Amino acid sequence: MIGRLALAQLRAYRTQSVWTLSLMTLLVAILTATVVMGATQARLEPLQARVSGWDKEFHATPLVGDLPGQPDLTMDEVVAEVQNNPGHDAVAVISGDMTPIPGPSASTPVLEAWRVISSVGEGATIPLASGRAATSHGEIVLAADAARELDAQIGGTVTLYRPDWVSAQGADSLIGHGFEVVGIAASTSLPGFDIYLPSAYISWEDAADPAGPLAYHWKGSDGSTYTSWTVDVAWNGHIAALAAVASPWSVFGTGDIALPGASIAWFGTAAVLLFAMIVMAFAVGRSQASQRAQWIATVRAMGARRSAIAVSSIAETLVLAGVAFAVGAAGGIGLAQAALTMGRLAAGEPFGPAWVSLHGALLAVAALAALVPALVIATVPAFWASRVAPTAALKPVNELTEAEVSRRVPALWAAAPLLVGAVLVALGTSTSVSILPVVVLGWICVAVGMVAVVVEGHRHLTRWAGRVLSRSSSPARMSAGDELTARPRQSMAPAVLATATVTAAAMWTLREVLSQASWRNLFDDHMVSYGSDFWRDVFTSVTRPTALATAIAGLIVVQVVASAIVWSHRVAARQDDVARAALGLSRRQLTATWWWVAWMPQLLGALVGLVLAALCGFTALAIADVTPHDAGGIAAGAGLVAAITLGACAAAAAGLALGAATSYATARLGRASLTGP
């Protein structure tokens, strides 16, 4: 009985079920992919740490060389300890920077620093892809991407340079070292993952040579020259001589999950998606409220008990959650594997295993992530349905009118958390010792208040815009205005999402501009001498691929949600379309009507977003107290505000353009036969 009811219910709300299922699946897939990529990153970390000798129980960076301050160990001692203690997995790694391309001028000798290492001991390992390790003087193994950059093959020769630290000009001159390439190692990058591998590996003979490329030379005050190396020593267990200089600290703790930087974009997308799903559940649920109430009333009239209907709703949810989890988890693993495979293809000679790592407990988290929103989403339509009067449910009155009139939030209520929050923040920060919990609570109140004010504000704004539109002389705009005035809540969700997108874009721009500006304040001369341009740098950092991907994902999600809401709204109000057609609206005008209904809230949302962005930008500038950087003679204030505005405008324009297209598609596709059932 309950199973059959649940099935019937699923069938009755097929479109909504499909939408919800798709979004939930997407959410699970994104979370699973993030988690799987994190587990894979965690698997990669000890592997790459091993190359640099960072994966052992103990680690030391002794002072090695002949400096007057009595070095901890000489190079010979280091090698002896590492080699004469078998079973401890000991390794010594000499590292240093070299450059493949000399800089353009004496003051910028190095354009690109490559980490070059050499290791010795039983724990030594290099991720060799082809050829052999560098074992004697003048031999080198290049990482695949480094070799590609130099267009070098095994058997060829390359020259790497390093600053001559001891020459009279300081670091101004470079000394070239010629090498024969004997092997190719894994690439230093794996797109989508954080990899830290050397660009080249040379023989220990060269590395430990005081005249070799990895030795540092210092000129003492007495005029004599000293030599030193950067050496990492690592081992397991107890080695007496090394224990004296050891730091008992495992450098890289390797947990179950280590999120690569790129996963921030994934999490961002998942968060937007989750928010959007809940918003959509409310909006779509509302537009179907009386339909659902009618369904419940009808089924009850035919003998179903209220409890059976409730249980069947939960069963419906569980079915959706189960399918979303199964498909989403499989899809997410596939997505992560695809990301890994593509990264490996892009890397050429990739580092690490070819398959992603799975983690049971983390998949369980993804399952929970499916279940919680599913529960919320399933209860929302029932909640709305319960607001429709039972007598109204069986009347041939259509859709949401009952629900629409049943609830009003006083504007003051929305603003209250904002005021309380402001007071709390002021209290928390005004005392000499700032009271952190009060401040945090205050900011949470401010955030909640902001959302409430934006939501309520949009309701009023939409009504106002509706009234303006309904005074238009165009029948389509007039009808759209009537719709917006009559059902402002339907438009709220897309409007709020648009505001959030634009504000977020502005905040992101602000953040990047501020970090560029402070960077510049620190290194101004340096940056200029590198020929770096402030605005170009800002543009590059703002339009980072992860940021762009998140922004695009966010925009798409906004559109998916807005379309779903308008679509369900339109289906619910189809009788009105028929009536309007009979009263003289053409099909094109009906399409235009719904285009306006779909697009207008996005326009309002974007405009409000711009205003909010400007407000937040100025506030942030006032708090951050940015000093003007004089690169290019731009005063910080005006420049920053211009940048924020540009970022926000770009997001708004992209959103509105995309919105115009999807609104048109929704309006056109929803244009079913006028007189059909």
Place this chain on the structure above:
Amino acid sequence: MKDTTEAAQPGDALALRARGLTKRYGSGPAAVTAVDHLDLDIAPGELTAIMGPSGSGKTTLVHLLAGLDSPDEGRVWVGDDELTGISDAALARVRGRVVGFVFQGFNLLQTMSARDNIMLPLRLNALPTDKKWLDTLVDMLGIGSELARKPYELSGGQQQRVAIARALITEPRVVLADEPTGNLDVHASAQILSHLRASCRELGQSVVMVTHDPTAASYASKVLLFADGQVAGHIDNPSREAVLAGLDALAKVER
């Protein structure tokens, strides 16, 4: 059946004309021919009633005549304007200014008050508001005290009267009404039908109304008996008894 090409002459003084009108729903074995090669002439100033069993295609026919739906075959004219094959915008113009439509399910806009519903055709078609005509309609239909209310606050009969007012507010040449008196009491329906008959005679308006009520049909100057998507017969200047007899005959044919 008349030859359609011969009948398609312009300049006819007919209010409504249809030739070879056909509408099918669905496909395969489930296909339904709701209107089947139908020819129809409605003279100006005539009140025509369409009667027939449920599911015989009456609603489909009036939708086709109003240009709300497009036929699979055949042609429709409203006055001299052919509806078939014209642009969507031109069709909308006819629906808005020439034809008034009363839906079987009223189709009032739930978010608008009764007054706004009645005035909507004027707004949508940028027509001037004739205050006197509005008052006349409201008086005649007896909905003066209901104007500020929303449709879901009205009874079925009151909604029906608002729907009739909305169809008449533009003073259309042709009124198509799908069971306009289905939810009304005897007195109210008599008033409305008298009014419709009067405006046919005096203003030359043409009214086509679908009805199941022989008394309502007796107000018409002509009753078309409809069965299986075709006109099975007609009664001129019908009395209630003649209509009943006609329906009886139709039922016998059906069997």
